[in-house]
Amino acid sequence: MSERTPGIRPRPSVWRQLDTAARHSFPAATTALLILATAIPFGLPDQAELLPAMALACVFFWSLFRPGGMSPPVVFLIGVLADLLGYAPLGVNVLTLLILHGLALRWRRVLIPLGFVPVWLAFAGLAVGAAALGWALTCVLTFRLLPPGPAGFQAVLSAALYPALSTLFTHAHRSLSGPGGWNDRIVS
Numbered sequence: 239m240s241e242r243t244p245g246i247r248p249r250p251s252v253w254r255q256l257d258t259a260a261r262h263s264f265p266a267a268t269t270a271l272l273i274l275a276t277a278i279p280f281g282l283p284d285q286a287e288l289l290p291a292m293a294l295a296c297v298f299f300w301s302l303f304r305p306g307g308m309s310p311p312v313v314f315l316i317g318v319l320a321d322l323l324g325y326a327p328l329g330v331n332v333l334t335l336l337i338l339h340g341l342a343l344r345w346r347r348v349l350i351p352l353g354f355v356p357v358w359l360a361f362a363g364l365a366v367g368a369a370a371l372g373w374a375l376t377c378v379l380t381f382r383l384l385p386p387g388p389a390g391f392q393a394v395l396s397a398a399l400y401p402a403l404s405t406l407f408t409h410a411h412r413s414l415s416g417p418g419g420w421n422d423r424i425v426s
Contacts, residue, residue, distance in 0.1 A: 261414050265300035265307035268410070269316055272296060277323040284395075286325050287388055290334075291396040293320045294368055295403045297335050298361050301342035302349060303411050313339045326372060327379040334368045334375075358400055365396035 250258075273296075276289045293316060300308035317332030324331060341364060342349075349357050373389035 262307055264410065264414060265304045266312045266316065269293070269296040269300065269308075270319060273316065273320055273323065284388070284391060287392040287395055289320060289324045290326070290331060290372065291365075291392055291399050293317070293331060293335060294338060294365055294396045295361070295400045297339055298342050298364065298400075299404055299407050301339045302346050302357070303407070304414070305343055305346070308339065310336065310339060326376055330372050330375045330379070334372050337371070338364055338368055354404070358397070358404070361400050362397035366393045369393035369396070
């Protein structure tokens with residue numbers, strides 16, 4: 239039996255509510271902004287593979303460490319944004335990101351305590367699977383057999399991009415968890 243301290247709790251101020259909303263929407267907002275930034279034509283070679291790689295890394299990280307801020311409807315909207323900005327047929331990124339999100343939620347209790355390297359290796363394996371799924375769906379939806387090279391490059395790019403994004407997001411994750419931060423429930 240737990241003891242609760244009786245008393246009156248003050249209503250949260252407007253600033254406290256705005257802070258809570260900002261902390262909760264941070265994962266989705268940063269993911270959307272990074273996807274928009276990768277869609278800007280910089281003239282980089284193979285820049286088309288950067289957009290799905292960025293989406294995969296962001297959705298995986300936030301689904302693993304902040305599942306409350308990366309819910310399935312948010313992942314769906316991020317997938318739609320990636321589909322609209324990318325070169326894949328509509329629905330390819332949506333389905334791929336939703337599957338990745340579900341797997342991250344399923345494995346989060348196992349992966350989080352293991353540390354960075356096992357999480358990175360798990361993500362690399364999922365990135366290969368996501369790239370293969372995206373390639374297969376694109377082939378089916380366009381009625382053409384496309385070369386698998388870009389999908390392989392996307393998988394390698396995703397795995398290579400994850401450590402840098404993970405470092406940045408880990409610092410943001412810790413600041414969000416600071417005093418006054420919100421605590422996510424473990425989703426089973």
